Amino acid sequence: MTNFIPLFPLELVPFPGEKLNLHIFEPRYKQLIGDCVAQGKPFGIIAVINNKLMEYGTLMQVAEVKKLYEDGRMDIATRATEVFRVLELVKDLPDKLYSGAIVTYPQNEIVVNMPALQPVLRQIQELLLMLQSPKAFPKPDNELCSYDVASMTGLSMEEAYDLLQLLREDQRIEYLRRHMQKVLPVVKEMELLKSKIKLNGHFRELKSLGFEEE
Template identity: 35%
Template sequence: MLKAIPLFPLDTVLFPGGPLRLRIFEQRYLDLVRDCARDGRAFGVCLILEGREAGEPALPAAVGTTARITDFYTLPDGLLGISAEGGERFQVASTRVRDNGLVYGEVRFWPDEPAVAVPPEHGLLATILERLLDEIGGVFAKVERTRYDDASWVGFRLAETLPLAQPEKQQLLQMTDPLQRLARIQHYLPRFQRA
């Protein structure tokens, strides 16, 4: 079943459960934030394939993630800042641009991934993630130890934390098998090893 949601094309990939902080200044996105906050709705975040974040409507990737606003604040420059959290993944069937320049997508939501334990051959990835998150701090620094046993959670957190190119992150988002995602991330690891 298709559902129409507002889209916010960005130069970043949002993963389920992942944090997102945005600086809002264009009127179309101020409208989006107002409407979503008023109705408790989520908006869709898609990686920009062509175009830019500001100005003319950009061409979004066909797979994205919903974002639900969790906090508002005023930035030092006086602009609106929001914090949001990634939710469900979706596939865009079609888009249309409203007269205010806001892109709406007819989307089909993907089911949640099945709960799969991190297998022994990918145990190193959970250890690396735990060390990274301890070092970085932030929202995931103090999560329950059991989260590191969840293949989807570990894969999504590594995908957003490692310095991968945005198209690589998009590929990881589009994968539907958590173990295949971990295998792909393990394939990327050698490039991050110190000489």
């Protein structure tokens, strides 16, 4: 299936199912969101990486306008629904400040595969414990898929975009597993460094070495 959607370029990669709060203040995007709310239509967030507009993005539905300011700014709650791929950019729209695109929706496997995902969940729990973070999984474990936990793994923009292009659950789980295998040793080393700093008064003032400053 192909159709036209308005585009909202951001340095951000939402995953299907993710809830995202946005503050809308630029005139073109106030118009874009206003049109989407009035017509009950979705819009697309497409990643901008190194000042380049990428090919894949995420379809977003406006769930609620939380606050509408007198000058037209808005606080909105949105939900990501599915992955799209841009076929053709449409930069000039009649009477519109924003751009759009003709997009297609590639077949994307979104399933629960707990046996494969369980090792990744353990790695994430270990990471959260080291970071002393109270963040919990958004669903019961037996309902989770890779998209539900990807934002808890510390992916860079480039890595998140790589994950967005993977359209099978087993591929995404393997990507996250390998990512966590790289991240955990780094965090453990930083935790060891923090403990050494605390034990040595000479280094106590070198706060920039602490993990939370990174």
